[in-house]
Amino acid sequence: MNGIVQGLQIMPIQYYLLFCSILFVIGLIGVLTKRNALVLFMSIELMLNSINLLLAAFSVYHNNPAGQIMVVFVMVVAAAEVAVGLAILVVNYKKTNSVDINLLNQLKG
Numbered sequence: 001m002n003g004i005v006q007g008l009q010i011m012p013i014q015y016y017l018l019f020c021s022i023l024f025v026i027g028l029i030g031v032l033t034k035r036n037a038l039v040l041f042m043s044i045e046l047m048l049n050s051i052n053l054l055l056a057a058f059s060v061y062h063n064n065p066a067g068q069i070m071v072v073f074v075m076v077v078a079a080a081e082v083a084v085g086l087a088i089l090v091v092n093y094k095k096t097n098s099v100d101i102n103l104l105n106q107l108k109g
Helices: 002-010 013-033 037-061 066-096 101-107
Strands: none
Touching (some): 013 037, 037 066, 066 101
8 A cells, every 4th residue: 555655646746637637628528519418427427537536646645635535425426426317317218219418308298
């Protein structure tokens, strides 16, 4: 365990910032351009995971476990989001035989 923490502290924090920014932008592009609900959920998860990685990196960098505790809470919220989103997706698919998010307005009736 000590080797992992030492390895994280040797690598400059700018590398984590750059990598997490790239992951977040890829997820954001996926959210803004795709209409498939599964791709949308994967893009949101990519964005949340990039934030989790950055929180963990800052936590190790500042030698403060609060960031790692926050990562656990973000993972719980992400799991709840996926469960609710997939339930809505299944209902939408049963009604319309499509996973296109533009057809979600048909669930009103």
